[in-house]
Each structure stands twice: as structure tokens, then as C-alpha cells.
Amino acid sequence: MSMDTKIKLTASTQELLRCPTCKSKLILSDCQFKCMNVRCKSHFPIVDGIPILINESSSLFSIDDFVNRRYTFFRPSSRILRLMVNLLPAIDCNIKAKTNYEKFSELLLKENKNPRVLVVGGSTVGRGMQHILSVPSIECIESDVSFGPRTTLICDAHDIPFDSGSLDGVIVQAVLEHVVDPYRCVEEIHRVLKEGGLVYAETPFMQQVHGGKYDFTRFTRRGHRLLFRKFEEISSGAVGGPGMALAWAYRYFLLSFVKSKAARALVGAFVRLTSFWLKYIDYYLIDRPGTLDAASAYYFIGRKRNMFLSDRELIED
Numbered sequence: 001m002s003m004d005t006k007i008k009l010t011a012s013t014q015e016l017l018r019c020p021t022c023k024s025k026l027i028l029s030d031c032q033f034k035c036m037n038v039r040c041k042s043h044f045p046i047v048d049g050i051p052i053l054i055n056e057s058s059s060l061f062s063i064d065d066f067v068n069r070r071y072t073f074f075r076p077s078s079r080i081l082r083l084m085v086n087l088l089p090a091i092d093c094n095i096k097a098k099t100n101y102e103k104f105s106e107l108l109l110k111e112n113k114n115p116r117v118l119v120v121g122g123s124t125v126g127r128g129m130q131h132i133l134s135v136p137s138i139e140c141i142e143s144d145v146s147f148g149p150r151t152t153l154i155c156d157a158h159d160i161p162f163d164s165g166s167l168d169g170v171i172v173q174a175v176l177e178h179v180v181d182p183y184r185c186v187e188e189i190h191r192v193l194k195e196g197g198l199v200y201a202e203t204p205f206m207q208q209v210h211g212g213k214y215d216f217t218r219f220t221r222r223g224h225r226l227l228f229r230k231f232e233e234i235s236s237g238a239v240g241g242p243g244m245a246l247a248w249a250y251r252y253f254l255l256s257f258v259k260s261k262a263a264r265a266l267v268g269a270f271v272r273l274t275s276f277w278l279k280y281i282d283y284y285l286i287d288r289p290g291t292l293d294a295a296s297a298y299y300f301i302g303r304k305r306n307m308f309l310s311d312r313e314l315i316e317d
Contacts, residue, residue, distance in 0.1 A: 008049045008152040013116065013141060016166045020044075020055040020159040050147070052154045053161035060180065060214075061145055066154050073178070073214055074123070074146045088272040091247035093279035095286050096239040097128025097173075097202070100299055103235070104200045105132045107301075108169050111196060113137060115168035118192065120157050120185075121175035123148025126202075129173070140171075157185040162192045169198045174297075176203045177218060178211045182227060190230050193304045199231060204297040206245035208252040222314060224298045229309035231302030240296030241282030247275040248296065 007014060007028075017026050017033065024037035026044070033051055035042040044053050045067055052066045061072055108115040114137050119126075122142030125133065133140060143153040155161050157172070157179055170189045176182040182203075189199055203224055209215045219227060225236065251271040258264055285291050 006049045007046060007051060009051070009141065010139065013139070016116075016163050017051070017053065018161050018163050020053045020155060020161040021057065023164075026161075047154075048147075050151055050154055054154065054156055055159040058158055059145075059156040061156065066147070069147070072146045073144075073211070074148065088269055089276035091244065091251065091272060091276055091279060092240065093244055093282055094127040094202075094239050094297075095241070095282055096237065096299060097126070098131065099128075100200065100235070100239070100301065101128050101132045104169070104171075104198060104301060105135055105138060107198055107234070108138060109135075111198075112168050114139065116141065116166075117169035117171060118143060118160070118162065118167050120144075120160075120170065120172040120189075121178075122171070123151040125150060126171070126173040129171075132171075157188060160188040160192050164191050165194050165197075167192050167197060168194060169200070171200045173200070173202045174204070176201065176227070177207075177216060178214045180216060182217055186227055186230075190304060195304055195306070197304045198234075199228065199300070199302050199304070201228065201300045201302075202239055202297055203227075203300075204240075206242075206294065206296050207248050219298065221292050221295070221298050222317075224300055225309070225317070226314055228300050228302050229314070230304070230307065231300075232305040232307060234301040234303055236298065236300045238286055238291050238295035238297070239299045241285045241291050242294040242296070243278040243281035243285065244296040245294060247271070247278040250275050250278075 019026055019035040019040060019042055021042045022037050022040040024035050024040060026033040027036055031046060033044040047066055052063050054061055054063050056062050065072055116139045119140050119142045121144055123144035123146050132138060141153060142150040143155050144151050145156055179185050203219050205218055205220060254267045255264055258267055
């Protein structure tokens with residue numbers, strides 16, 4: 001572990017950083033960020049060029065977790081397991097992500113020639129994200145609560161360490177099921193976005209627990225819309241269909257019979273070999289009305305507006 005000030009974030013992005021505890025300005029001093037609020041006096045280290053901006057009073061994680069390189073959300077798997085995962089066909093299929101990210105990028109560039117986008121949970125590349133990451137004029141700030149190959153900022157979505165109205169877009173893909181309070185996280189997303197700023201979210205509905213102790217919530221389609229009620233909807237729908245949901249249910253039904261790691265690995269391999277084909281049915285089902293009540297996961301593209309979707313408007317939509 002090394003601590004330095006060669007920060008992976010651009011200088012202009014560093015100027016937008018705020019104290020996750022009190023939202024005051026930060027100053028870079030003595031290889032760390034310090035809060036300029038004399039009542040707060042929080043300070044945040046930089047580990048391998050990555051600022052650790054965690055509000056310890058409200059986060060599941062501590063700054064010390066990252067300074068000492070403790071495992072947080074992600075834990076390393078064995079080489080044999082990784083090889084098996086790479087060789088066997090997957091049961092997952094995100095049909096809409098690639099198209100959604102292309103649309104999201106297009107909308108961003110209409111508003112700003114050089115948009116700045118925060119990726120929450122961005123330590124690795126999400127499904128379909130290759131397009132937006134390949135656009136040189138879009139600056140993606142990849143944050144997470146784990147170190148990873150893409151992490152440039154450690155922060156918790158419950159207290160996003162950016163100035164209010166400072167970002168053009170926020171991506172939160174397969175994250176909101178893993179936070180304690182998704183409504184607070186979406187409030188933070190709303191706060192840091194500029195007026196007219198964009199959010200792209202993907203959140204599961206028919207999926208079993210896949211984050212261990214860090215797995216809390218699922219959303220129906222209307223529940224997902226309720227979560228983003230302060231946003232104008234641009235587009236929404238299913239990203240994973242009933243075929244994927246059925247494959248997940250089949251996998252976890254079989255896993256219910258076994259306990260050891262070896263047995264669970266064998267069951268996982270068996271499920272992949274016998275049910276991977278179900279995901280291909282979703283290419284036919286994904287846009288059919290019945291899929292909205294049986295989807296594996298939903299997406300939402302929205303724009304920050306001065307609005308609030310009422311409960312009555314929600315159920316009449």
C-alpha cells in the first residue's frame with residue numbers, strides 16, 4: 001500500500017470534490033484532502049492515487065478499510081473458479097444496455113460537448129458500457145466502495161462527495177440493490193446533477209441474493225419509477241427478461257440443496273450447461289407487455305427537472 005498525491009482524477013474534477021461529511025470544500029494538503037470547514041475538520045487519505053472520500057458516520061465502510069486494503073464488497077475468487085466461469089456459457093443476458101448507453105451518450109453530448117459523468121459502482125466495466133467509455137469527449141469518473149482495475153475514487157453513494165449541480169450525468173448500474181438506503185442514494189444523485197442532467201440506472205427485480213450480506217432490495221417496475229420520482233422519464237423498461245429470471249430461479253432452487261463450496265461450484269456449472277439457452281428467449285420477449293411483470297431487471301433513463309411524480313400519477317402512468 002502506498003499513499004501519494006498523483007491523483008487519478010483530473011484537476012478540474014478535483015475542484016468539484018466536496019467533503020462527504022458536511023459537503024464543504026476540500027483542499028489538497030500533506031498527501032490528503034482536508035475539509036475547509038473548521039467545525040468538521042475531516043481529512044481523507046489518497047491511496048495509490050485514489051481519494052478515499054467516505055463519511056464514516058453513515059457508511060458501512062471505514063476509511064481504515066481502504067487504507068489497510070481490507071476486502072469490502074468484492075472478494076477474490078480462485079483461479080479455477082474464474083477459469084470455469086469464463087469457459088462455461090452464462091445464464092445472464094443484458095439485452096438493452098448497449099443501446100441504452102448509446103442513447104445516453106447521445107443525450108449527454110447534446111447538452112454539453114464535454115460532459116462529466118459519475119459512474120457509481122465503476123470498479124469494473126458494466127454490461128454494455130464499452131460505448132460510453134470509448135467516447136473521448138465524455139469524462140467518466142469511476143467510483144466504488146472497492147478497489148478495482150477502473151476505480152478512480154472511493155466513495156459511498158449515500159454521501160456523494162461532489163458539489164451540488166456539478167455533474168452532467170450519473171450511471172448507477174446494478175448498484176441500488178446493494179445499498180442500505182436506495183432512496184437516499186437517488187436523492188444524492190439528484191443533488192449532484194445539474195438541472196437537466198441525466199441518470200441511467202439498472203436495478204434487479206426477479207433475481208435472488210447475489211451480493212452476500214450487501215444485498216438489500218428489489219424493485220418492481222413501478223417501484224423503480226417511484227425511486228426516481230423527481231426525474232422526468234425519458235425511457236424505461238426491462239433489460240433482462242423472464243428467460244433470465246427463470247434461469248436464476250432454477251440455479252438457486254438447486255443451490256438450496258447443497259452447502260459446501262465445491263458442491264455449489266458443481267451446481268453452478270451444471271446450471272450454466274443446462275439453462276443458458278433460456279436467455280435467448282428474452283430476445284423475443286423483452287419488449288412484450290407481459291415482460292414488465294416478469295423481468296429479471298429494469299432500466300431507467302431520466303432527466304433532472306423541477307418536478308415530483310405524485311402517487312396518483314405513478315399508478316395512472
